[in-house]
Amino acid sequence: MIPPPLLELDALAARVPDGATVALPPDNSLCPVSLVRALIRRGVRDLHVIGVPVSGFATDLLIGAGAVSRLTTAAVTLGEAGFAPRFTVAMKSGALPITDATCPAVHTALQAAEKGVPFMPLRGILGSDLLASRPDWRVIDNPFSEEKDPIVLVPALSPDVALIHAVAADRAGNVWVGRRRELATIAHAAKTTLVTVERIVDGDLTEDERMAPGVIGALYVSAVAVAERGAWPLGVLDLYGADQKALDAYAREAKTEEGFRAWLSAHVYGPAARAAE
């Protein structure tokens, strides 16, 4: 078996083509911020970003950098730091087309893709304006019910690229995400999965019964790069917490275009930011 290549961070970012449909995990679930910063440095354009199931800091950076042409998500928030500033500005100006969703519909669409079926049903949603805004969702009568039982069908969703940050990769390309197993679903559903990791470990993670349940197998992993503290200013499981001060500062400063540009200069384009990676 050929393991997925171990690349430099910028080389990993180069594997995301302009115009791709890109799935990103939310802020509290192994979001690959270093990779997103590398994408902004490389000037990625025209992404369709999918929040799985919601979006936060990394998506706000991409929106502010002008890299997003469409957003599909159940919500965009910086959590305790408040509203996502570049998202809020983009929504106000009408510059960003958004396809609103609901969390379980995003999960269900990916689960359909990982099973290789064209759609899956989902309860709820009936009678909402969300349903009215989603012509790609269908309502059918449950064919197994004697009585009338309308139910929503969500089409399978197979992102071009899944971007995730994991705790570790082994030399075979297995990556460990612990209990965040919805990330495995993203990887199973996506055509390409690019992973940054905190570190490379020796041995084979799938041979360790204690680690294996938290592994995304190398089968699904397209390429890996090491990015220490690669989620900063977000956190990684119990390795390190979110840098709440940095997130609060971003939420404040990025309310203006100038403030956002200054943040990019300091933390994305700045020599210090590059050195830290």
Add this chain to the structure above:
Amino acid sequence: MATQEERLIAAIADLIAAPHPHPVRHAAVGAASPIPAHAVMLARHRGAEIRLSLLQRRVGNPFTEGTRELFDLAGQGRIDLFFLGGVQIDGAANINLLGTGDPPGSAARLPGNFGAPFMYFTVPRTILFREEHSPRVLVPKVDYVSAPGVSPRGTFRRGHAQALVTGRCVFTFDPEAARFTLASLHPGETRQSVREATGFEYDEAAELGETRGPSAEDLAALRGPIRAALEDTYPNFCARVFGAKAA
């Protein structure tokens, strides 16, 4: 002396324990809901046997399948109580989490629907909670229905809003009539003050008392063991409401 937040916590704890065809054995609470989380803990402290799943808990989180597990649990009916709010709530308990204006979001855009369009149907009991009680929040008709308060017969739905708790009062909800009834007033409020602050039509209970506040024992529990249990999950809220942590 109880704070406003402690009064709201006690009011919600009373609703959790109130007689209901569907008793609460398992409640789930999200990141933006420190007051509901404290209310579940207070109901437990008072003797209710309730499992509380804190969705954002970083260490010792009850879920091992990521956040997806919450929706799988709710889909199966394994969550009895959830809390929802909104930028707008109307008199038929429709909730709007997305934004205001026409088109929705053009006046004010909020984060989005989250799980509300699903959870409102699959969880048997929902307590609506919104501290701001004003005509701009409690509207005649929401600008956008994230999730409807009631559904036509033949729609799969395990339950509805049990009540709406605001900074001024408690309304109970009757899904048959699709209407709220003013059930109790928080201290300092009157029938008139609530009427003036509410944009939708509602009924009034014949006997309208004051919302029961927390007892001395409730307050001791909230400021002691409950705070200690929730401080990791809601650090900002605990510091603001209960004061600086004892060294």
